[in-house]
Amino acid sequence: VKRAIHWFRRDLRVADNTSLSEAVQRAEEVVPVFIIEEALRTGPDVGAARLAFLFKSLEVLRENLATLGYPLVVRRGRSIDLLPKLCQELGVEAVFANRRYEPYAQARDNRLFNELNALGVGFEVFKDAVAWEEREILTRTGNPFTVFTPYAKVWRTKTPAPPRPGIPKVRRAIQEFRSDSRPLDPGEFGYSPKQSIPPAGEAAALAILKSFLAGPVFSYATQRDIPAESGTSKLSPHLRCGTIGIRTIYAALREAQAGSRPEQQRNCDVWLNELIWREFYLQILDNFPHVMKGAFRPEYDNLEWGGSDEWFQAWCSGMTGYPIVDAAMRCLNSTGWMHNRLRMIVAMFLTKDLLISWRRGERYFMQQLVDGDMAANNGGWQWSAGTGTDAAPYFRIFNPMSQGEKFDPSGAFVRRWVPELESLPDVTIHQPWNASPGTVPGNYPKRAVIHEEQRPKCLAMFKAVKPPSVAR
Numbered sequence: 001v002k003r004a005i006h007w008f009r010r011d012l013r014v015a016d017n018t019s020l021s022e023a024v025q026r027a028e029e030v031v032p033v034f035i036i037e038e039a040l041r042t043g044p045d046v047g048a049a050r051l052a053f054l055f056k057s058l059e060v061l062r063e064n065l066a067t068l069g070y071p072l073v074v075r076r077g078r079s080i081d082l083l084p085k086l087c088q089e090l091g092v093e094a095v096f097a098n099r100r101y102e103p104y105a106q107a108r109d110n111r112l113f114n115e116l117n118a119l120g121v122g123f124e125v126f127k128d129a130v131a132w133e134e135r136e137i138l139t140r141t142g143n144p145f146t147v148f149t150p151y152a153k154v155w156r157t158k159t160p161a162p163p164r165p166g167i168p169k170v171r172r173a174i175q176e177f178r179s180d181s182r183p184l185d186p187g188e189f190g191y192s193p194k195q196s197i198p199p200a201g202e203a204a205a206l207a208i209l210k211s212f213l214a215g216p217v218f219s220y221a222t223q224r225d226i227p228a229e230s231g232t233s234k235l236s237p238h239l240r241c242g243t244i245g246i247r248t249i250y251a252a253l254r255e256a257q258a259g260s261r262p263e264q265q266r267n268c269d270v271w272l273n274e275l276i277w278r279e280f281y282l283q284i285l286d287n288f289p290h291v292m293k294g295a296f297r298p299e300y301d302n303l304e305w306g307g308s309d310e311w312f313q314a315w316c317s318g319m320t321g322y323p324i325v326d327a328a329m330r331c332l333n334s335t336g337w338m339h340n341r342l343r344m345i346v347a348m349f350l351t352k353d354l355l356i357s358w359r360r361g362e363r364y365f366m367q368q369l370v371d372g373d374m375a376a377n378n379g380g381w382q383w384s385a386g387t388g389t390d391a392a393p394y395f396r397i398f399n400p401m402s403q404g405e406k407f408d409p410s411g412a413f414v415r416r417w418v419p420e421l422e423s424l425p426d427v428t429i430h431q432p433w434n435a436s437p438g439t440v441p442g443n444y445p446k447r448a449v450i451h452e453e454q455r456p457k458c459l460a461m462f463k464a465v466k467p468p469s470v471a472r
């Protein structure tokens with residue numbers, strides 16, 4: 001191939017990038033391209049934090065590519081329209097990209113494959129974001145797994161590929177093609193970022209991985225559930241944008257594990273389990289694309305959610321009167337990130353206490369999260385709501401008070417985000433309605449609902465759903 005495009009999507013890095021390294025090996029000249037999709041302006045699931053992180057990552061990528069002699073071409077519009085034209089304008093023979101797993105992205109790639117082929121341009125996609133794709137880990141009968149534990153068991157019997165080698169500097173200067181302006185600020189797209197964004201780009205991601213594997217990973221099993229501690233890696237926005245390669249992570253984890261004591265190895269194993277959850281939900285999305293449109297178990301699309309808009313607003317703004325829920329939502333609104341334990345607590349609370357559809361929470365999360373990812377978010381919401389593949393059964397309902405007491409025993413996390421409750425003693429910090437009269441300031445709301453009263457209503461709501469009748 002004389003000239004090829006590497007189309008960057010969710011792989012904004014130079015190192016350990018399958019498609020980019022294939023393109024560089026197989027084409028005499030590679031033009032790196034990023035398309036700022038129109039959907040970023042109009043999509044209902046887009047948010048300021050994620051856009052800001054994406055634009056920052058793109059800027060770092062442009063600098064890294066420039067150092068190696070590759071000028072990044074940025075174009076704005078719809079890839080489905082732009083890419084065929086760009087191929088003709090640049091005179092390329094092939095387009096290389098890393099595979100995406102969202103149903104809409106797959107449909108677009110299939111269309112592009114046909115359109116580019118009709119122009120005589122090849123379009124090749126590569127496995128890159130996961131160790132194992134949707135047909136690579138199957139049950140004995142050849143079906144996809146819908147339960148995590150047996151899936152993870154098989155996953156662990158296989159060894160992921162090593163990282164791909166980095167690309168060398170260009171030997172001959174590459175022609176510079178026209179590039180549209182790069183947006184540096186989501187404000188240009190009509191979003192006003194409220195959140196401060198974590199450091200973006202490849203070097204930042206590698207630094208996070210290195211420092212996490214040098215210490216915190218060895219106590220991950222005990223620290224990962226305490227929101228007031230930073231016991232988790234915070235790599236999720238980087239995995240979302242692809243500013244770090246998954247093979248790089250697996251190799252570095254194996255190395256850290258090799259030199260560690262048995263107890264430390266066990267902690268590393270617990271972290272690996274979380275990375276496997278990520279792959280589990282990606283294969284669910286790919287094998288069961290209907291989860292994007294509704295419940296994995298379709299009978300649960302008939303649930304009659306009874307919660308009010310007012311309660312939804314209270315949940316979004318961290319004003320439900322339940323301190324651990326409010327602290328978590330305020331943290332999300334101002335940082336774009338939320339601890340996994342808290343994601344489960346607020347998702348259960350929205351669906352099982354406020355009786356509001358998980359789909360509203362799912363969308364709100366996508367709009368706020370810096371790491372908003374269709375597969376993990378949908379999986380996490382359906383798990384919490386009890387409508388999903390490997391879901392908590394619907395009758396398992398978190399009690400927000402005991403969750404708070406167990407995972408934030410000193411109330412440190414609540415005090416950080418709900419300053420109104422700062423002076424409450426530990427015994428009532430998670431249930432201010434039991435505090436001594438006059439100690440809870442008037443600007444902290446009363447409980448929107450009473451947990452003990454909502455529980456039977458939730459159980460009745462689920463029981464009322466009958467499995468779909470068989471068509472005759």
Ligand SMILES: Cc1cc2nc3c(=O)[nH]c(=O)nc-3n(C[C@H](O)[C@H](O)[C@H](O)COP(=O)(O)OP(=O)(O)OC[C@H]3O[C@@H](n4cnc5c(N)ncnc54)[C@H](O)[C@@H]3O)c2cc1C
Nearest residue numbers: 232233234235236274275278340343372373376377380381
């Ligand atoms: C309701 C709900 C919504 C969620 N939405 C998202 C989302 O939009 N994007 C997202 O990346 N994660 C989501 N998660 C999963 C999880 O909460 C985050 O991945 C995690 O909190 C990110 O923090 P970390 O990078 O410090 O994780 P670590 O604990 O360090 O884990 C390492 C990596 O493993 C992956 N991972 C960890 N837990 C899970 C999980 N339960 N499911 C899938 N992958 C996991 C992530 O890529 C994470 O970066 C959601 C969970 C729930 C319950």
